[in-house]
Amino acid sequence: MLIDCHVHVSALLPENGLMSAKILKSFPFRFMQSRLGIHHVEGQDEAIEKALTARLFQLLDDTRDLDAAVVLAFDAVFTKEGVFNTDTTHLYVKNDFVIGLAKRHPKVLFGASVHPYRKDAIAELERCIAAGAVLLKWLPLTQDIDPADPRCIPFYECLAHHGLPLLSHTGGEKTLPNINPDVASPALLTEALRRGVTVIAAHCGTRSAMFETDYVELFARMAKEHEHLYGDTSALNLPTRSAAYNTILADPAVMAKVVHGSDWPVIPVPPLRLGISSVAEMFREPNWLKRDIEIKRRLGFGQEYWERAAKVLKLQPR
Secondary structure, rough: EEEEEEEEEEOOOOEEEEOOOOHHHHHHHHHHHHHOOOOOOOHHHHHHHHHHHHHHHHHHHOOOOOOEEEOOEEEOEEEEOOOEEEOOOOEEEEEHHHHHHHHHHOOOEEEHHHOOOOOOHHHHHHHHHHHOOOOOEEEEHHHHHOOHHHHHHHHHHHHHHHHHOOOEEOOOOOOOOOOOOOOOOHHHHHHHHHHHOOEEEEEOOOOOOOOOOHHHHHHHHHHHHHOOOOEEEOOOOOOOOOOHHHHHHHHHHHOOOOEEEEEEEEOOOOHHOOOOHHHHOOOOOOOOOHHHHHHHHHHHHHHHHHHHHHHHHHOOOO
């Protein structure tokens, strides 16, 4: 089975989540909308949300090589006291919204998101597991989560008990605001690994901009040291992150610990190492899910890589 373990969706209606004005008006969001053929109109949140979802469903139908994609919820920011922080929450995609999408499309798998500081964190996590979650998603920089915080230990124990993998962003982030810039290192996930959690380090610790700290070498060392640590290749087809291929492709032990992810709707940019003609050819592919797969195939990712996400997530063919 070929699974994309890292796909995003937007929720604009209050019953489904929220996007702050800062995100809605940001260049990355408007650019991605424009490239998807969707134009933002004030007061048309319902139409835009439906259009973005319909576009994702269309691309999934069109990507015949892809058996399924994990579509990710995105929890709000919570204070250390467990209170919903409205001032710093810029993106919120409710679990129930994604549960609904998984019921509507056979290729959508439910990726839950639960902030570990929530007062009902364990109850919400178990509710999501009962609803069919295949993994749990965090973006610590934006959600203000410190994976090394002792508050996370009961949460890790619940994840380990149920065998639910944790997909946690590592490295830099520029699409969403950085609420806590000190939680980018994959080393902070060590406690989760000690507690028996299968961890997928999203983006393999790569930087999102020049002059940021690049943790890809640290990720590579940790992946070889910890049996249950993996990395996903989401957004590695961005120029700021693609240097990670030098580390991953050169070391078979690291190659054996990466799983497929695209980070859709982030735009995949074919790296120049593939040659100008190949780059030009792949830019003509309008389906970014297909383009991301084709780039990685041409880079040399083999069959074991394409099948690994399903094994890590313990998925059975539908």
